[in-house]
Amino acid sequence: MQILVVEDDVRLAEALTCILQEHHYLVDVVNDGIQGLTYAESNAYDIIILDVMLPKMNGFDIVAALRRQKIATPVLFLSARDALSDKIMGLDSGADDYLTKPFSPAELLARLRALSRRQSKLCFERLLFADIILELETGDLVCGTKSIHLSFKEFAVLKILMNNSRQAISKETFLAKIWGVESSAEDNNVEAYISFLRKKLGFIGSEVQIVTLRKIGYRMEAHKDA
Amino acid sequence: MQILVVEDDVRLAEALTCILQEHHYLVDVVNDGIQGLTYAESNAYDIIILDVMLPKMNGFDIVAALRRQKIATPVLFLSARDALSDKIMGLDSGADDYLTKPFSPAELLARLRALSRRQSKLCFERLLFADIILELETGDLVCGTKSIHLSFKEFAVLKILMNNSRQAISKETFLAKIWGVESSAEDNNVEAYISFLRKKLGFIGSEVQIVTLRKIGYRMEAHKDA
DNA sequence: ACTGGTTTTCAGACAACTTTCAGCCTCGCC
């Protein structure tokens, strides 16, 4: 679970990092708004924790910019300002939650859990799409009576596809979410895994297809007929 | 936007209904936990506002029961209890937000907007003109039941036409916006793509025509007749 | 060090897209 923290108060940023890492989140921290936006635009994070008052670019504008680019990463605002109008502006700018400083770590963690739960569609043990089942525990891909094991990366790719089954996902998104922002992996890595997955989908006889949208990305579709 | 309110304090329930209706939500109110669960199980609501302390069945148990049935309707808890442990328990039982009484109607409304926004993130963007739809996400051109994929450049040309459907667009404008100012592309490139587009518009049986304005440019028009 | 599964890398084949060109058509003007 990748979290981006954008917070200019270095003391607080460190404390947050510490708390989050203790709870097994992977944390990236940046200290100003422009960097925050740049990192967030990689679309590699599951949640963004955003201070409202930031150097260079404020939190509201960051969220607005992300949403304009259709990056839907859940955002939790942190703010010293308790004023009602700030809360409302924060939530209406596209954030998902708003917590005022000082806050209790326990509440922050609970709210993060609530946000991440919503992402994973509340089905902890398996994902469904058309005639296939992805077992999240074992990493097995099942269709009817047939089933086949997926490697870790295959699993990660298919999970992203199934969690966003109506949308096109770009190679850059896969790279950011699976290989990491800093990685040197190239488009062909994603292509290779798409190819592996198509072969396995064929092997278990599923009607599901991963369609290519040239220069855009990939999307899952169910093709009923043979 | 359908909201279910489960609240045993009749005075508060009425006030809530009133506020929500003023903001054009459709509201159903019930006064105890069992009824709340029954109504929620219909899966007909976009959001559920749930008091924690309820007769017959408490809020935590209602959410847990819903989630067990894979009903993912967002839940906002209302509670008189400000205690941290209650908030955490509420959020971890599967709720999406937690507000303590007394609360400000404005904040409640903002939090409802945040919850409902997240639901409808599937609103793909599209451009409309006469009987055609241009899917911005996938680059598909749709008319009635027929649809056809556009290449990147075809898409770019049509998008400019549809964004300025009343004006004439010059070839120079297309060249500058699509091929770039420095490019060596010539007028014939634009002509070629206009030709491709006309063929595809014909193929999907649209009434839309791209008309030529000699020495000026192109413009879209809808010609009702066959 | 060996093994088996996983991941990365590479190159050739392939398909889709783009450009180019030539011949034809159309319009407005003389």
Next chain:
DNA sequence: GGCGAGGCTGAAAGTTGTCTGAAAACCAGT
């Protein structure tokens, strides 16, 4: 009607993006 500039379009050639098999590199467990 004849002419020329501007516009259209089919076909071919050129370019780019994607797919996939095979090999190499990697890695954990034995």
